[in-house]
Amino acid sequence: MSGPDELAQLEAMKSYRSFTHGQEIVAAGEAMGFVASVVSGHVALRRTMADGRRQMVGLLFQSDFLGRPDRDGATYDAEAIGDVTLCRFERAKFGALLATSPNLQTRLLEMTMDELDASREWLLLLGRKTAREKIASFIALVGKRAGTLDSARPAEGAAFELPLSREDIAEYLGLTIETVSRQMSALRRDGLIDLITPRMLSVTSYQGLLDSAGDDPEPL
Amino acid sequence: MSGPDELAQLEAMKSYRSFTHGQEIVAAGEAMGFVASVVSGHVALRRTMADGRRQMVGLLFQSDFLGRPDRDGATYDAEAIGDVTLCRFERAKFGALLATSPNLQTRLLEMTMDELDASREWLLLLGRKTAREKIASFIALVGKRAGTLDSARPAEGAAFELPLSREDIAEYLGLTIETVSRQMSALRRDGLIDLITPRMLSVTSYQGLLDSAGDDPEPL
DNA sequence: CGATATTTTGACCCGGCTCAACCCAAGTGG
DNA sequence: CCACTTGGGTTGAGCCGGGTCAAAATATCG
Numbered sequence: 001m002s003g004p005d006e007l008a009q010l011e012a013m014k015s016y017r018s019f020t021h022g023q024e025i026v027a028a029g030e031a032m033g034f035v036a037s038v039v040s041g042h043v044a045l046r047r048t049m050a051d052g053r054r055q056m057v058g059l060l061f062q063s064d065f066l067g068r069p070d071r072d073g074a075t076y077d078a079e080a081i082g083d084v085t086l087c088r089f090e091r092a093k094f095g096a097l098l099a100t101s102p103n104l105q106t107r108l109l110e111m112t113m114d115e116l117d118a119s120r121e122w123l124l125l126l127g128r129k130t131a132r133e134k135i136a137s138f139i140a141l142v143g144k145r146a147g148t149l150d151s152a153r154p155a156e157g158a159a160f161e162l163p164l165s166r167e168d169i170a171e172y173l174g175l176t177i178e179t180v181s182r183q184m185s186a187l188r189r190d191g192l193i194d195l196i197t198p199r200m201l202s203v204t205s206y207q208g209l210l211d212s213a214g215d216d217p218e219p220l
Numbered sequence: 221m222s223g224p225d226e227l228a229q230l231e232a233m234k235s236y237r238s239f240t241h242g243q244e245i246v247a248a249g250e251a252m253g254f255v256a257s258v259v260s261g262h263v264a265l266r267r268t269m270a271d272g273r274r275q276m277v278g279l280l281f282q283s284d285f286l287g288r289p290d291r292d293g294a295t296y297d298a299e300a301i302g303d304v305t306l307c308r309f310e311r312a313k314f315g316a317l318l319a320t321s322p323n324l325q326t327r328l329l330e331m332t333m334d335e336l337d338a339s340r341e342w343l344l345l346l347g348r349k350t351a352r353e354k355i356a357s358f359i360a361l362v363g364k365r366a367g368t369l370d371s372a373r374p375a376e377g378a379a380f381e382l383p384l385s386r387e388d389i390a391e392y393l394g395l396t397i398e399t400v401s402r403q404m405s406a407l408r409r410d411g412l413i414d415l416i417t418p419r420m421l422s423v424t425s426y427q428g429l430l431d432s433a434g435d436d437p438e439p440l
Numbered sequence: 441c442g443a444t445a446t447t448t449t450g451a452c453c454c455g456g457c458t459c460a461a462c463c464c465a466a467g468t469g470g
Numbered sequence: 471c472c473a474c475t476t477g478g479g480t481t482g483a484g485c486c487g488g489g490t491c492a493a494a495a496t497a498t499c500g
Contacts, residue, residue, distance in 0.1 A: 045340070047340065047341070047343075047344040049344070049348065049434055049435075049436070050434065050436060051434070053348045054348070055343055055344040055347040055348045056343075057340035057341075057343045057344060058340060068333055070326075070329075070330055070333070075337050075340070076340065098326075099322055099326060100322065101322075102319055102320065102321075102322055102325060105322065105325045105326065105329060106290075106318075106319060106325065108329060109290075109325060109328060109329045109332065110290055112329065112332045112333055112336060113288055113290070113332055115336055116332060116335055116336045116339060117295050119336060119339040119340060119343065120265070120267065120277035120278060120295070120296065120339060121267070121277075122343060123267075123275055123276075123277045123339065123342060123343065123346060124267040124269070124275040124277060126343060126346035126347045126394065127275040127346045127393075127394030128269065128273045128274070128275045128394060130455075130456090131455075131456065165478075165479090166478075166479060166480095167478085173347075174346065174347030174348060175456080175457090176456075176457060176458085177478095177479080177480095178456085178457075178458085178479095178480080178481085179455090179456055179457075180479095181479060181480055181481080182456090182480080182481075184479095184480090185480075185481085198478075198479060198480090214269055214270065214271070215269075216269070216270060350487075350488090351487075351488065385446075385447095386446070386447060386448095387446085395488080395489090396488075396489060396490080397446090397447080397448095398447095398448080398449085398488090398489080398490085398491095399487090399488055399489075400447095401447060401448050401449080402448080402449080402488090404447095404448090405448070405449085417496095417497080418446075418447060418448090418496085418497075441500100442499100442500090443498100443499090443500085444497100444498085444499085444500100445496100445497080445498075445499100446495105446496080446497065446498085447494105447495080447496070447497080448493100448494080448495065448496080449492105449493085449494075449495085450491105450492085450493080450494095451490100451491090451492085451493105452489100452490085452491085452492105453488105453489080453490075453491100454486100454487105454488095454489080454490095455486105455487100455488095455489090456485105456486095456487095456488105457484105457485085457486080457487090458483100458484085458485075458486095459482105459483090459484090459485100460481105460482085460483090461480100461481085461482080461483105462479100462480080462481075462482095463478100463479080463480070463481090464477105464478090464479080464480095465476100465477095465478090465479105466475100466476085466477090466478105467474105467475085467476080467477105468473100468474085468475080468476100469472105469473095469474090469475100470471105470472095470473090470474100
């Protein structure tokens with residue numbers, strides 16, 4: 001989307017950095033010094049309360065953007081889920097390029113607005129959905145982003161992997177590990193999904209899953 | 221923040237439109253045709269589930285931005301809270317100006333990222349906070365945005381108005397009206413706030429309120 | 441004032457949390 | 471090779487915060 005000029009400049013300021021599973025990328029409040037794009041793996045963003053309660057507030061997939069070009073302190077903890085490679089850009093330089101590159105800025109604005117929309121969908125999930133609906137929504141989401149599930153081409157029966165542990169799923173959905181586990185079992189019992197291993201599953205009835213997720217039918 | 225040129229162009233394409241309390245500004249899925257800035261009043265963004273459960277997913281204050289320049293369908297319902305005046309810009313024209321105006325784009329990107337951060341704070345609230353913490357957080361938030369509360373200059377005892385009804389507060393916090401009412405009463409009983417009328421209150425103990433909100437002490 | 445909408449309060453119930461076992465696979469060292 | 475650990479995941483029993491249903495109390499407005 002960006003012109004050859006921007007690409008060359010980005011190329012010049014980029015550097016790769018890898019993280020292993022569970023490794024902290026930045027802690028909330030810490031100076032970051034860079035912004036980055038996720039090359040591979042997943043990144044969890046979390047907020048932690050004084051007494052230890054934790055909520056995941058962002059889950060970045062490949063090509064998602066991390067950090068704010070216009071300020072240095074990280075707003076939340078960022079942790080590598082699985083092995084992660086980031087393509088990092090020094091924050092100040094990136095900001096300078098951004099200010100003069102409408103194409104790059106347009107792209108970033110669009111991505112940020114998509115994140116905001118996703119985040120608002122998440123608000124509905126946390127505020128109003130039942131545990132079963134949360135789990136069903138989560139499985140549908142992961143299946144979609146993994147490319148396995150698709151409203152047009154459901155591909156029922158195809159297995160895919162959950163990138164998150166039960167604990168991470170619980171932090172994503174505002175539940176406890178136990179409730180996550182129980183609802184997974186319930187969906188299996190009800191014949192909507194097939195749990196091959198705890199991390200690996202296939203969707204037996206995509207429609208049933210969407211019904212259980214309580215989502216609007218409209219795929220937009 | 222924008223140069224005189226952009227301002228002139230914006231001036232040329234703007235038009236004001238007013239809404240009365242409770243009036244629908246756009247419905248989810250509907251074509252919007254414009255983007256807008258909130259001149260006065262408040263705007264609630266909501267998502268509604270098939271069975272009627274509703275969750276507020278955005279609450280816009282003066283000068284906040286509404287709509288996406290890059291696509292036409294509204295993603296959520298937008299409703300006027302109190303009497304609202306919007307400054308509207310025809311979407312296509314605004315998008316064209318945006319593409320050529322780095323200043324304007326920078327400003328919009330910054331605002332969108334602020335919204336995203338606020339939204340993620342909200343995720344923590346919905347996912348992990350108790351009813352009492354939710355209410356305390358909400359009162360602190362409104363007091364801050366109303367300018368009455370300030371960590372530096374708490375101004376305890378100064379009254380301010382809640383822009384939302386109990387029902388709207390419930391939709392904001394992922395609670396029921398009854399729980400909102402009960403927790404308000406509890407905070408009054410505990411001597412943290414003073415309810416002059418249901419809509420008008422003053423904070424007796426700002427520190428106590430923040431403690432009850434469970435927020436990190438860091439004002440960043 | 442009367443009428444209607446909003447808010448508050450009460451009694452009871454239930455979904456999801458807590459606490460506590462138990463299961464199971466993958467090391468690890470004797 | 472097998473006892474032991476370790477770390478996820480599952481399942482059960484019981485409890486409690488917040489939901490539901492119902493009624494009373496207050497605001498707001500003609």
